[in-house]
């Protein structure tokens with residue numbers, strides 16, 4: 001199948017692209033290279049800011065020239081803190097970019113879309129194991145843009161028959177190939193690696209949460225497992241009757257910050273100091289995916305454990 005992948009030069013996009021290419025798909029990229037690197041993607045990249053005035057025409061030209069049948073939409077701004085500082089820009093980028101993409105798809109009759117959503121749509125739920133059906137209450141503009149994005153693709157489904165699936169990723173980490181590291185230093189594992197490499201203590205925000213060891217528990221999903229989930233979701237889009245359009249992508253089991261740090265010590269053989277800091281606002285004690293829906297509907301489940309996530313992340317550049 002001919003697929004356009006937005007955000008193809010990014011951390012997750014480059015994994016999804018490579019896996020789809022290895023499975024025989026023809027993948028075209030679209031990316032403004034603001035946080036991505038063109039070297040991560042082996043193929044043609046359309047350099048375009050999806051939120052810009054030129055985006056609709058540029059995308060339509062790519063769709064028509066390459067007989068694109070499906071779009072995997074990962075391009076987005078994803079820094080929670082930045083989204084709180086610059087909410088209007090996040091709306092312009094993430095919502096404006098998606099509106100342009102949907103317009104171009106509608107006008108060229110590209111009917112399949114996989115949308116990259118996030119566990120950030122859930123906010124601070126009371127439940128610790130989260131099913132897709134709980135009420136979504138994002139607590140920052142980043143999460144809001146993801147929830148609105150889900151609504152936009154669902155509305156396009158109703159209005160002009162778009163076939164869509166939204167994948168709510170939990171904490172993505174690791175590397176499937178050594179040249180595809182997560183360079184953003186925004187999540188626990190890259191942040192810990194940066195501190196270790198700088199010879200500084202790794203900061204832990206809160207050790208008095210109501211969890212087994214007092215630190216926050218999250219659901220870490222290997223980026224290669226996540227890429228496999230995209231493959232399964234694309235196949236699902238081809239089915240005539242689809243019961244669901246939103247899926248959690250996680251492992252269903254969480255790891256605490258201290259467990260992640262212990263895995264890092266074990267896998268890297270490097271000892272390091274830890275500094276305990278006050279809790280951060282907006283961090284729930286535990287957030288894990290209920291993965292029953294994706295397992296039973298897409299026949300997908302995560303294969304990699306925390307050790308392989310940490311070891312692969314450490315080796316990647």
Ligand SMILES: NC(=O)c1ccc[n+]([C@@H]2O[C@H](COP(=O)([O-])OP(=O)(O)OC[C@H]3O[C@@H](n4cnc5c(N)ncnc54)[C@H](O)[C@@H]3O)[C@@H](O)[C@H]2O)c1
Nearest residue numbers: 007009010011012032033034035036049050075076118172
């Ligand atoms: N990394 C995670 O843990 C995580 C968790 C949940 C959801 N997500 C989502 O996954 C997607 C990919 O995230 P990532 O971690 O690979 O981030 P990334 O920053 O590495 O990749 C995003 C890519 O999109 C491009 N991009 C951003 N805005 C663009 C725009 N307006 N026009 C064109 N290109 C643009 C960037 O240059 C980059 O290559 C995002 O939608 C993000 O919200 C990520």
